[in-house]
Amino acid sequence: MTATANLLVDVDRLRPGMFIQLDLGWMEHPFPRSRFRLADDQQIDALRELGLRRVKVRADLSDPRAFDVPAEAATEAPHAADTTDTADAAHAIDAAAPTAAAVAAVEVAQAALTLAVRPAADAAVLRRERLRAQHESLARSERLHAQASRAWQGITRDVLQHPTLARDTATGLASAMVTQLCEDDSTTIRMLSEAAGTTSSQHAINVTVLSLMLARSLGLDEAQLHSVALGALLHDIGKLLLPDHLRHLDSDSSALAGREQREHVSQGLRLGMSMGLDAATLQVIGQHHELRDGSGLPQGLRGDEIARPARIVTLVNLYDRLCNPRHKGVPLRTPHEAQALLYAQRRNQLDTEVLTAFVKLLGVYPPGSVVQLSDERMAMVVSVHPMHPLRPSVLVYEPRVAPDDALLLHLVQETDLSVRRSLHPQHLPRAMLDYLSPRERVSYYFAHGLEPLPAQPVAA
Structure with a gap:
């Protein structure tokens, strides 16, 4: 994959046909998605009303005609490539009208900013810049994680009495997380500095983040990613209807654990149908404890009888439960240990392709190791x-x-x-x-701008 061409364009210079990405939480703007092609001037007016000065534009996904401007406007664009100060060049390009020439100039300037050697730059200033960018990336991930956690708590609060409202909240959250994943090719998995939210919301978000990363690495398209996201978010929703002695197990005894799995899957399907969820999402809820060798629950499905999104969520669910066990007295596994245990002890029960892709995705040393x-x-x-x-x-x-x-x-x-x-x-x-x-408990979320892409390919 190659890095995508992102431009920062003044709101007043936006045009219908430009593909924009909003660096906002899904509840902080009025649009159905945070990543879309502008359809009309009314949407641009709505962006102004949000108080935004500049918006990220994906040149590669935009209509090329959206960058066409009158010749006299194009001649006003500063010749950014002629200046020797790269910071001034970037500012000049951002302020210029987004002509086709400006698009190319931005790509050149951005490459120069990334790759240029600055031997004369003050090391302390450079360090502060890198540290600030690092803190901003982490702060954004933690902010989005907190929003997702609040949304999850709203889902669990509303699902019994207002299932349609809970469905709309879950669908919005799933869509937002897919958008955050697809913002660019260099989206990374980031361990957060502190666990946020409740234990159940943390588990749901962890499973969704890792399932989406894994699904994308397996080549699932955007529609399939939405099914994975919604199914992963709601895979344990049936636990809300379990009796207390099953919701709060004191041990991991096989008899109680088996009964808990069967009942929460059954109750999850019941709630899912009351919410009006689609068949693909219900499959994930109903099959996330099924195993390839037929030893899973509740139906004992085998191999390809289990839907591919469910196979993805099954593996990630097992991994997160090893890192963040729910039952009292069960030892916490480090991410490295959890991955090794899955491969050594459960690989005959898991989809081989999915497990291989998971190990490749996280490497030998997952975040938190x-x-x-x-x-x-x-x-x-x-x-x-x-x-x-x-x-x-x-x-x-x-x-x-x-x-x-x-x-x-x-x-x-x-x-x-x-x-x-x-x-x-x-x-x-x-x-x-x-x-x-x-x-003690590992929380993950997406991160952007955290890891710089290398100038030359590095063998993984």
Whole structure:
């Protein structure tokens, strides 16, 4: 995949036919989606009313005719490529009318900003810029995660008495998460700094984020991604109707766990039908505990009898339950351990293609793994790029730098550095443990602009 061409265009220069991406939460704007092609001037007026000054435009998805402007307007565009100051060049291009020439100039300027060597630049200023971008990326992921958590809590609050309202909320949230995934080719999986929301909302969001990333890596189209997202969000909705002794198990006994699985699937289908969910979503709810070898519940389906979206959600659900167990007394597994256990103990029960793609997607060291680098330093994996799963972004233990001021180390750029091995957090000295702060419960969300793409391809 190649990086997409994103332009920042003044709202006053937007035209129908331009494909825009709104960097807003799904409840912060009036449009059905955050990523769409402008149809008329009324939609542009609505963007002005939101107080936006500039909007991200995807040139590759826009109607080329939307960039046509009168010749006299085109001549007013500054010659950004002639200036020696790259920051001024980017500003000049952003302010210019979005002509076809300006589109090309923006791509050149953006490449220069990414790849140019700035030997004379002040290292401290550069570091502050990188740290600010890093904090902004994390803050956006945490903000969107919090919005998703609030929406999930609204779904669980409304589903029994107002199932249609709950369906609309769930559909809106699923659509927003698909849009966030598809914003660009370099969407990454990011571990959040703190667990947010309730245990049930955290699980639902984790499963949805990872299922969507996995589904896209398997080549599912956008319509199928929506089915995966909605099914993943609602796969456990039936637990709301379980009796307390099944909702709050004190152990992972096979008898009780089996009964709990059968009943919450049955109740989930009942609620799903009352919400008016489509057949593809109901399949995910009804089949997310079925296993390839026929040992799953409730129907004992085998192989291709299980819908592909359900096979995806089944695997991710098992993975997240290993990292974030629901039952008391069940040991927490590190992300590295959870993935290894799935492969070693459950691979005959899981779809082979889906499991292989999952291991490739997260790499050997998923976000949340504590690792030792090849130069002996200790670090925690915070993000994995799907194009480079063996070269994650890590937070390195640097006792002379405060954790909040530590820059992430992107191994995709460090060709002489790699991960040597995974460690269990309990083996770390207290100082390292406090610094890296591995989470007892792991929360994931999408991130953008966190991991820079390399100038040259790096072997994964």
